[in-house]
Amino acid sequence: MIDDRNRWPVTRRQATLALLSLLGTTRFCSASQPKETVESSAAPLHSVHFRDAENNERTVPGRVLVRAADGGLLLEDRAGRLWTVTAEQLVIDEPLNGTFSPLTPVELGAALIDELNSAGSFGDLKATQSGHYVVVSNTGQAFVDWTVAMLERLHDAFRHFWARSGFETHDPEFPLPVVILQSREQFTRLATFDHTPASAQGQGYFLITANRTTLVDLTASEAASSARNIAEVQRLVKRHPASVATVVHEATHQIAFNCGMHRRYADNPVWLTEGIAMYVETPDLNSRRGWQTIGRVNQNRLLQFRDFVAKRRKSDSLQTLLQSNARFAQVDTAIDAYSEAWALTHFLIKTRLRDFTAYLQKIAAQPLLQWGDPEQRLADFTGAFGDLSDIDRNLQQYLRRLA
Numbered sequence: 264m265i266d267d268r269n270r271w272p273v274t275r276r277q278a279t280l281a282l283l284s285l286l287g288t289t290r291f292c293s294a295s296q297p298k299e300t301v302e303s304s305a306a307p308l309h310s311v312h313f314r315d316a317e318n319n320e321r322t323v324p325g326r327v328l329v330r331a332a333d334g335g336l337l338l339e340d341r342a343g344r345l346w347t348v349t350a351e352q353l354v355i356d357e358p359l360n361g362t363f364s365p366l367t368p369v370e371l372g373a374a375l376i377d378e379l380n381s382a383g384s385f386g387d388l389k390a391t392q393s394g395h396y397v398v399v400s401n402t403g404q405a406f407v408d409w410t411v412a413m414l415e416r417l418h419d420a421f422r423h424f425w426a427r428s429g430f431e432t433h434d435p436e437f438p439l440p441v442v443i444l445q446s447r448e449q450f451t452r453l454a455t456f457d458h459t460p461a462s463a464q465g466q467g468y469f470l471i472t473a474n475r476t477t478l479v480d481l482t483a484s485e486a487a488s489s490a491r492n493i494a495e496v497q498r499l500v501k502r503h504p505a506s507v508a509t510v511v512h513e514a515t516h517q518i519a520f521n522c523g524m525h526r527r528y529a530d531n532p533v534w535l536t537e538g539i540a541m542y543v544e545t546p547d548l549n550s551r552r553g554w555q556t557i558g559r560v561n562q563n564r565l566l567q568f569r570d571f572v573a574k575r576r577k578s579d580s581l582q583t584l585l586q587s588n589a590r591f592a593q594v595d596t597a598i599d600a601y602s603e604a605w606a607l608t609h610f611l612i613k614t615r616l617r618d619f620t621a622y623l624q625k626i627a628a629q630p631l632l633q634w635g636d637p638e639q640r641l642a643d644f645t646g647a648f649g650d651l652s653d654i655d656r657n658l659q660q661y662l663r664r665l666a
């Protein structure tokens with residue numbers, strides 16, 4: 264059975280494919296690298312008129328992150344959505360007066376409601392704002408409030424954890440968009456609209472292009488209606504810890520991609536992005552204050568990894584995991600690849616934290632739209648951690664002893 268947490272790379276693969284098609288028609292020759300503008304709110308505001316992949320005409324105000332030699336663009340709009348515009352799709356790109364600024368939470372809520380209304384019929388949508396999030400939902404307010412509180416706790420815990428570990432994160436530049444839908448039918452419909460229908464098998468997904476996490480009401484899926492109060496939410500979600508883990512996992516991707524740990528549309532190795540999400544994913548449902556479970560041994564992943572080692576793991580497994588994302592994208596290898604990514608991340612954070620944070624910093628500084636050269640990926644890794652066969656031996660020894 265496919266692990267329902269495997270959805271995010273599907274989305275990422277689609278994003279990558281979209282970019283490869285951009286790169287295929289847009290010349291980024293090695294002699295003249297794409298010119299990259301600095302991501303800052305002082306960037307000039309542009310209005311870009313183009314035809315999208317479905318041949319619809321669009322005018323999107325935003326900032327240009329990358330301008331290719333032939334005029335293709337990577338554009339970020341004020342909601343934080345990324346648009347790839349090939350030279351052929353581009354109609355006109357004109358600077359506007361003023362500088363780029365993200366939408367305010369109120370504006371983002373309205374934009375999300377518009378987006379969902381254009382995607383289909385989702386009933387009565389309402390926006391809820393919190394410190395870092397804008398949640399648009401058509402389900403019971405008790406589940407929305409419970410989710411918002413959990414997301415804020417996760418955000419704070421994640422950032423405190425990495426600050427203590429020596430990796431400085433920053434506040435998200437954009438309010439973080441989250442959609443919570445009442446029924447699985449609606450959730451499936453939006454996943455299809457987002458071009459990631461396989462995501463509908465899980466309880467949530469992070470869409471890298473839109474910077475959006477989409478969730479389904481965990482309390483409404485089996486009952487006749489959404490939970491009426493927080494106590495009822497807590498009682499219902501405790502029956503489904505794996506579903507809550509998926510929510511935490513997807514929300515962790517969103518935080519990591521918005522606080523300076525990973526860059527969207529840069530070459531983030533999937534073992535690392537997934538390893539980070541799995542390191543955090545154990546939900547903390549008991550504490551209202553702290554978040555005690557970051558880094559707890561993930562028993563499901565550990566069991567899977569031990570089974571993999573005993574029966575299927577090849578001698579070059581670590582190398583193939585580091586060099587390419589391919590094992591995550593195939594049904595028959597994905598679960599083992601996830602377990603190995605968890606094992607490697609857990610091992611490195613617990614035993615090589617200083618080297619790990621230095622490696623994170625190197626990956627966080629990767630340029631946009633330049634995709635993994637396998638040899639470079641390997642060199643980045645061994646440059647941070649040393650000889651691969653030593654790491655593999657120590658990893659296996661460490662995982663054998665782990666309880």
Ligand SMILES: [Zn+2]
Nearest residue numbers: 268271537540
């Ligand atoms: Zn993931």
